[in-house]
Amino acid sequence: MMTAGANKAEGHLYVHVPFCRTICGYCDFCRVVYRRETAEQWLHALQFELNHRDDIPAVPETIYIGGGTPTSLDADLFARLLELTGTYAKECTEYTVEVNPETLDETKAALLRKAGVNRVSMGFQSSDPKELAFMNRHHTLDTVRRAAQMLRDNGIDNLSLDLIYGLPGQDAASLDRSIADALSIQPKHMSLYSLTIEENSIFGKKGVEPCDEELEADLYELVCARMQEAGFERYEIANFARYGYYSRHNTAYWEYRDFCGVSAGASGKSGHMRYDVERSLAAYLKNPLARTEIPLSVEDVCFETVMMSLRMKKGLKRSLFLERTGRNLDDIYGNVIRELCMQGLLMDDGERIFCTERGASLLNDVLESFLP
Ligand code: SF4
Known part of the structure; x- marks a missing residue:
């Protein structure tokens, strides 16, 4: 964490972990089902990428390890990952790791503390067992409560929960219950997104229909009302925080700052250029430096600056x-x-x-x- 007299931390680092234990119905992210052997190869590739890229901020202000599911890694590999990213974490003010409640255990919670992680973003999504089963999520409200407690026992109290609404068949009463259950866990931050059906997701392939726009607008109104009643500020269209708990890392995206993306499936931006690191894990393992660069015209940069910034209050x-x-x-x-x-x-x-x-x-x- 930031210390007196230290170099000023600058830049934002995102590390993508492309593994999950199971695949959620709505997911279109870059991820494969976890296999230890592949994860070991991936860690070697990641180390190679970190050692050979010259555009990684040495002392980033924020680090975000997302995915995928970072906690899907076995504990020893998770420790190795945190060791690799720890090199960059010494001056960082916000160090976030995404956690899935069913893959967090005491050992991994202790590793997070030891690594200096000071913020966790956890997939909550819903507290309704039928909705969770529909999404192919394998946890319950109790699993999330236990995971949150493990984090608190390890001194990590800055917890963000993700929730999805607009599921087929979901009504306002069910969403209301899920929000109340999520709030009972006392997060500092919540991200509430309406379900989008991505073509390449399981839902997309099965032809699941999104809820109609009118219902979605009503549910969004409910989300805003409940979060406001609970004392959260809507500082971005889908993100709500208690005072002082804005996500600094995500704010960098919305302020259209440069950021550095590392590992298969990550994206980054540097001035008038965006890049995508190789999305195919097999291809990434062969060449961890493979990426596609997309030059941005002045018109693109102008529009994207407006588009991202107007999401914020x-x-x-x-x-x-x-x-x-x-x-x-x-x-x-x-x-x-x-x-x-x-x-x-x-x-x-x-x-x-x-x-x-x-x-x-x-x-x-x-x-x-x-x-x-
Ligand atoms: S939504 Fe998250 S946890 Fe679910 S499959 Fe996708 S990356 Fe994994």
Whole structure:
């Protein structure tokens, strides 16, 4: 963690762990079913990548180990992973690891503490056994409670829970119960996303239908109301935090900062260039430095800066736009901004633009207006 007189930590590091013990119905991330032998090979490849890339921040401000499921690794391999990433963690202010409740145990919780991890993001998704079974999730509310307790026993109290809503057949009452159950675990942060059906997910292949837009909007309203009643601030469209517990790492994405992505399936951004590390695990194991680079035009950068920033309650600062794009916000979007303000979807305080409540609930429409 940050110490007096230390170098200023800078940059954001994401490490992708491409393994899960079982595959959730909605998942389209880069992951394979865990096999120890493959995980051992992956750790060698990861070490090679970390040793041979020259664009990894030496003292990142935030580290996020996600996946996949980092805790799907056997304890000794999990320890090895934390050893590798630990090299970068000495000055970091926020060190997050994603955890699945059924693969966390006392040994792994102690390893997290020893590594200095100070934030955990855990998949909760629902407390309804039928909904969990439908998603192919293999935990219960009690499993999550036990996992949260293990983390607290190890001094990790900054806990974020993920919840999914808009499942087929789900109604407001069931979502309400899941939110209340999640809150009873006393997280500091919650991410609540509506179910999207990705073509390559199990749901996509089975032809599962998403819930209709009207119901989704009602459920989102319920989410916002319940989280607000519980004292959480909606600081981003789908993310809610107690005071002082914003995700610093994710805020870097929304502020369109550069970030470094490492391992199969990770993405990164550096100035006007985005890159994807090789997504196929087999190909990554052969060449851990393989990646696809996507140059971003000035128009792309302008739009993406707006798109990401307007997700946040604080919106987009004019000075930040200038810093990211080299352009003046009003020269490019002045007319659009005035029009959206007149429609009551956007507010402009001179320093920044941000969505009104209505604008936030119609964010896709707002963003469409900014499209080139
Ligand atoms: S949603 Fe998360 S835990 Fe489930 S299969 Fe995908 S990466 Fe693994």
